[in-house]
Amino acid sequence: MSSFTLQINGVAHEVDSDPAMPLIFALRDRLGLTGAKLGCGLEQCGACAVIADGEKVLSCVRAISEFENAEITTVEGLADDALGRRVQRAFAALAAAQCGYCTPGIVVAATALLRSNPAPDDAAVIEALHGHLCRCGSHNRVLKAIRGLIEEGAKNAG
Numbered sequence: 001m002s003s004f005t006l007q008i009n010g011v012a013h014e015v016d017s018d019p020a021m022p023l024i025f026a027l028r029d030r031l032g033l034t035g036a037k038l039g040c041g042l043e044q045c046g047a048c049a050v051i052a053d054g055e056k057v058l059s060c061v062r063a064i065s066e067f068e069n070a071e072i073t074t075v076e077g078l079a080d081d082a083l084g085r086r087v088q089r090a091f092a093a094l095a096a097a098q099c100g101y102c103t104p105g106i107v108v109a110a111t112a113l114l115r116s117n118p119a120p121d122d123a124a125v126i127e128a129l130h131g132h133l134c135r136c137g138s139h140n141r142v143l144k145a146i147r148g149l150i151e152e153g154a155k156n157a158g
Contacts, residue, residue: 001016001017001018002016002017002018002019002065003015003016004016004017004019004026004064004065004067004068005068005069006026006031006064006067006068006070006072007069007070007071007072008027008031008033008072008073008074008077009033009072009073009074009076009077009080010077010080013031015030015031015064017030017064019063019064019065020063020064020065021063021064022059022060022061022062022063022064023050023059023062023063023064023066023067023072024036024038024048024059024060025064026064027050027059027074033074033076035074035075035076035104036048036049036050036059036074036075036104036105036108037101037102037104037105038060039060039101039102039133040060040133041060041061042060042061043058043060043061043131044131044133045102045105045131045132045133046058046102046105046106046109046129046131046132046133047060047101047102047104047105047132047133048060048105049104049105049106049108049109049132050072050073050074050075050108051072051073051108051111051112051115052067052070052071052072052073053070053071054071054112054115054116055112056108056109056112056113056128058131073108074108075104075105075107075108078107078108078111081111083111083114083115084107084111086149086152087107087110087111087114087145087146087149088107090145090146090148090149091103091106091107091110091142091145093145094141094144094145094148095138095141096138096141096142096144096145097136097138097141098134098136098137098138099135099136102132102133102134102135102136105132106129106132106134106142109128109129109132110128110129110142110145110146110149112128113125113128113146114146114149114150114153118150118153118157119150119153119154120150122143122147125143125146125147125150129142
């Protein structure tokens with residue numbers, strides 16, 4: 001067992017753990033942050049996405065030891081972020097989810113993309129969502145929500 005300091009949603013948390021424990025288990029089981037979901041456990045579905053130091057990362061396989069002192073934002077933390085709130089509202093307004101299992105990971109991915117590139121083209125959006133599996137088929141509404149955010153950002157910038 002080792003102790004790790006995780007900076008999650010702006011708050012430092014000390015977590016005692018095996019260094020190899022996947023980050024998602026620290027988030028869900030130790031800290032009660034259940035927004036990131038354990039889907040495939042193989043980094044193939046995207047349900048476990050979080051933002052670490054500004055980049056979308058999948059938390060189901062990567063060890064907690066890789067995230068010591070990284071700035072981690074979970075989907076819960078996006079409620080305190082202006083862009084994160086806009087993304088969440090856009091998804092809700094367009095019902096860009098059905099069962100909702102994949103939605104937190106997709107919202108995290110969309111927020112990370114728009115934070116790094118406020119005006120991505122369709123290819124960049126599709127690349128950012130690559131690896132995010134939605135079995136319910138809400139892909140078109142997800143893309144529509146993201147395109148709406150991009151258009152809104154262009155209107156506000158110009």
